[in-house]
Amino acid sequence: MDLGISGRKAIICASSRGLGKGCAMALAEAGCDVVLNGRSEAALNATAEEIRAKFDVTVTAVAADVSTAEGQKELLAACPNPDILVNNNGGPPRKDYSTLDRGAMVSGVIQNMVTPIELVQAVIDNMCDQGFGRIVNITSMSVRMPIEGLDLSSGARAGLTAFLAGVSRQVAGKGVTINNILPGKMDTDRLRGGFERAVEQSGKTMDEVRAAQAAEIPAKRFGNPEEFGQTCAFLCSIHAGYITGQNVLLDGGLYPGAF
Incomplete structure (x- = not known):
């Protein structure tokens, strides 16, 4: 299927490995020029070279911590007006809620709620002006189903989900969609x-x-990063313009719910 996004510019955060890499590979396969991001320069460069070898697209690698103002500045300097933004960031480590102090909680909320919101704020006006934009946030199945030890990560990602639920409706009429993918056991x-x-x-x-x-x-x-990436690419396609404000579970049926 032609996704209709060849030539579009995409920023994919935390994309040197794992699910972020799967999204970058799928978007590059669809013909998008991709801006990759990660904190390990070696892993980032290896992924960039792999994509360049497979697909005829422009690949830019930005080694930076996207949770910092400096990291975001570097990322947006590499691609000031992306058509596509894939928000992704590592979550806080598994830890019992009773041992979390204020510093850990603030850091977790910055990683998994504040950072993606800041990036949305930075790119969404241009998307609205041009009449096309796709934002996909990688959250977690734990937003729907509690996972022991991931309370901080789950809470921050749930906050992001609720925050952007309203935003997605505000921009839907301007050709911009905002959706979340909730990975299960990948x-x-x-x-x-x-x-x-x-x-x-x-x-x-x-x-x-x-x-x-x-x-x-x-x-x-x-699940695997490849099928996860293909789902992300479809949500970024011209065929998904009527899908917005949704939470797409990729969990092999693990979440035991009808809705």
């Missing part, structure tokens, strides 16, 4: 880190832990 470094903790706590092997967790998912497998 086969990424973050999930594998959880497996390692489970191995330590249970005494089971890595294969046993993986098999047990996959068995809990109706699809009987973990």
Whole structure:
């Protein structure tokens, strides 16, 4: 399917690996010029070279922490007026809510709520003026279904979801859509880190832990960055202009709800 976005400019935050990389690959495949971002320059450059080798698009790599004012300035200097913005950022580490202090809570909210809102503020006026814009926020299934130890991440992402629910309706008539993708158990470094903790706590092997967790998912497998990226690319396409303010679960059926 031709997504109709060839030649569009896309910023994809935290895209050197994992789900962000999956989104960058899919958008590049659709013909978008992509601006990549990450804090590890080596990983970022490797991803940039991989995309350049596969697709005939312009790839710009910006090594910066997108949660800082300086990092955002560098990113927007590389692409002042993007047509597409994919908000993504690492969440705070798994931690019991009772041990969180004010500093940790403020940092988590900055990472997963304030930062994406600031980037939306920076790019949305131009999107509205030109009559086209696509904003996709990578949040988490935990916005819908609590996950022990991820209370801070879940709370901040839920705040982002509620904040942008109203904004998405304000700009829908100007050709700009804002949607969220809620990943479940995706086969990424973050999930594998959880497996390692489970191995330590249970005494089971890595294969046993993986098999047990996959068995809990109706699809009987973990998701992957490639299919996640394709979903993101579709939401950014000309075919998704009537989809806005939505939370799209990619969880293999793990969330046990009808709505």
